[in-house]
Amino acid sequence: SEQPNNPTPPPIIPTQAPAESRDVVEGTIDPNGVYTYAFTAEAGDVYTITAQATSSYFDPRIAVYLSDTFIADNDDYGTTTGDLQTTDARIYDLLITEGGRYEVDVRGYRDSAGDFTLTVERVATDAPTGLPTERVELGSVTGGETYSLDFDAEAGDWVTISVRGLTRDFDSYVALVNADGTVLLDNDDNGSAFLGALGFYDSQITNYHITTSGTYTIEVTDVGGAGGSFGVTISTLR
Missing domain, CATH: 2.60.120.380 (Jelly Rolls)
Structure with missing residues (x-):
């Protein structure tokens, strides 16, 4: 007798969990x-x-x-x-x-x-997990001043910006600004008690995902208004 004409079922393609x-x-x-x-x-x-x-x-x-x-x-x-x-x-x-x-x-x-x-x-998902490249700069501000530092980034980069006070009682505020002048993310106190080189009142923007290649600006001020010196570290995962 003739076998029924059963079509071959399509292959099962596993679905991937959404990134979010x-x-x-x-x-x-x-x-x-x-x-x-x-x-x-x-x-x-x-x-x-x-x-x-x-x-x-x-x-x-x-x-x-x-x-x-x-x-x-x-x-x-x-x-x-x-x-x-x-x-x-x-x-x-x-x-x-x-x-x-x-x-x-x-x-x-x-x-x-x-x-x-x-x-x-x-x-x-699928973010890079290797060692970041680092750029370190030293800066200072007097009361009411803003320190600005430009850097280039590529789409897909994950950027961490750390500001560590080098002057006693310096309370940093850091902002990441795009080419249009928009503040993408900011931080006053990093809020961690276990960050090693950073104090509680130092500031950090952690693993910001760059979606547009271009030049970005880091702005640093002193929340207390007295001013002081500090170090800025830009860590980039690519």
């Missing part, structure tokens, strides 16, 4: 308590992690670990963004260099208690 994914959870911390959120990430993934207080007088802190190894932390984000209060916490564009199971710990500053919203957002 977002998980939002609500949580509560008791005095001296900690809330832990776990997620799995691959090398080259980039995450932004945010803890926003939803109860009065709560000041959240966040820290990220891989197998009990400290990766990054933040207390107060220190950037002029309309969606956060000054005491909310955010780790911006955390670039994953080693795949594995990561944990985000949320605590209250000085063991305070309260309610919060935790947002864990994967903003990109």
